[in-house]
Amino acid sequence: MRRFSLSNCYKLLQVCILLxxxxxxxxxxxxxxxxxxxxxxxxxxxxxxxxxxxxxxxxEEGAADKFAEISRAYEVLLDEExxxxxxxxxxxxxxxxxxxxxxxxxxxxxxxxxxxxxxGGGRRRRDQEQRTPSVDIxxxxxxxxxYSGATFEVEYIRQVLxxxxxxxxxxxxxxxxxxxxxxxxxxxxxxVQQVQQHDDRCVAPGKMWLNNCSECPSKTETxxxxxxxxxxxxxxxxxxxTFEGVTDEKPGYKPGDLNFVIMEKKHPDYHRDGxxxxxxxxxxxxxxxxxxxxxxKQLDGEKFDVTIDDVVESDQVVRxxxxxxxxxxxxxFGDLYLTFEVDFPDKLTPEQKKAIxxxxxxxxxxxxxxxx
Numbered sequence: 001m002r003r004f005s006l007s008n009c010y011k012l013l014q015v016c017i018l019l020x021x022x023x024x025x026x027x028x029x030x031x032x033x034x035x036x037x038x039x040x041x042x043x044x045x046x047x048x049x050x051x052x053x054x055x056x057x058x059x060e061e062g063a064a065d066k067f068a069e070i071s072r073a074y075e076v077l078l079d080e081e082x083x084x085x086x087x088x089x090x091x092x093x094x095x096x097x098x099x100x101x102x103x104x105x106x107x108x109x110x111x112x113x114x115x116x117x118x119x120g121g122g123r124r125r126r127d128q129e130q131r132t133p134s135v136d137i138x139x140x141x142x143x144x145x146x147y148s149g150a151t152f153e154v155e156y157i158r159q160v161l162x163x164x165x166x167x168x169x170x171x172x173x174x175x176x177x178x179x180x181x182x183x184x185x186x187x188x189x190x191x192v193q194q195v196q197q198h199d200d201r202c203v204a205p206g207k208m209w210l211n212n213c214s215e216c217p218s219k220t221e222t223x224x225x226x227x228x229x230x231x232x233x234x235x236x237x238x239x240x241x242t243f244e245g246v247t248d249e250k251p252g253y254k255p256g257d258l259n260f261v262i263m264e265k266k267h268p269d270y271h272r273d274g275x276x277x278x279x280x281x282x283x284x285x286x287x288x289x290x291x292x293x294x295x296x297k298q299l300d301g302e303k304f305d306v307t308i309d310d311v312v313e314s315d316q317v318v319r320x321x322x323x324x325x326x327x328x329x330x331x332x333f334g335d336l337y338l339t340f341e342v343d344f345p346d347k348l349t350p351e352q353k354k355a356i357x358x359x360x361x362x363x364x365x366x367x368x369x370x371x372x
């Protein structure tokens with residue numbers, strides 16, 4: 001039987017890596033950017049491509065699929081960890097990473113594990129890392145912005161680890177994690193007790209922070225980052241737009257998430273409930289009796305006409321299909337519900353009363369002295 005030599009195995013791995021790198025160029029080509037593109041260049045390219053292929057604007061066949069591919073490319077390339085895995089192992093390697101839960105890792109440990117090699121419990125240790133607090137920021141939006149969608153460029157100030165922070169750590173096996181120190185003490189001959197203590201110098205398993213370290217005296221420094229908030233059409237109050245892992249950094253901790261929480265401003269004309277809109281319209285009595293047409297303006301400024309031919313009662317509700325909020329799925333719109341309030345005149349002249357009687361009771365069967 002022919003055996004596979006170690007050199008042949010090495011060549012096979014080289015081919016796999018090369019194929020992954022070649023395949024990794026696809027996402028960059030989708031957005032029309034170079035492999036060295038900055039996050040700002042990625043965001044700019046995504047905005048241009050998404051506008052070009054958005055299903056609401058591009059009705060050509062295949063535009064929706066292209067838009068989905070562009071969105072996927074943007075999601076991967078803007079995420080530092082996913083981009084690193086994609087560049088080194090291609091889309092298939094990224095899928096395998098996500099199927100395993102997407103927790104940290106990557107590099108040679110993850111790559112060789114796909115070929116059956118096991119380098120120990122590194123991933124398990126990373127999954128147990130603590131996180132700094134997540135931050136919720138309210139994002140107040142008008143009903144018009146939630147109807148049409150919106151994009152905002154914002155700056156966020158956070159604390160990040162200084163450049164040489166790793167030089168300020170020393171090995172200490174008593175450290176079991178951030179703030180946790182396990183000390184051993186002898187309580188009797190042959191008996192040793194482990195005592196857990198709180199120690200801020202412990203920043204990770206087996207790692208302790210050096211006090212008064214000149215390379216990084218304050219552990220962290222201030223950084224200003226730019227974020228692009230994409231509000232999709234039809235988003236609802238209390239929904240969140242999340243940027244994962246961008247809050248404050250701290251030795252031994254993963255950064256928490258930054259959440260922008262949607263808050264809807266009160267609208268002067270429309271009231272919203274889910275995907276439906278509600279509006280109250282006041283009409284004079286004559287229109288309630290004889291029918292009418294009115295022109296309404298949607299939240300994106302587009303006008304449409306509503307025609308009512310029947311008699312309208314006070315507080316009557318009429319449903320206008322498809323004139324509500326966009327559905328988040330992209331499949332159509334909710335409905336608009338109009339509540340009509342009939343405005344009765346304060347008084348009528350004798351001539352007006354006579355004319356109304358002639359129109360509504362030409363035979364005179366209703367007497368003004370009839371008992372109720």
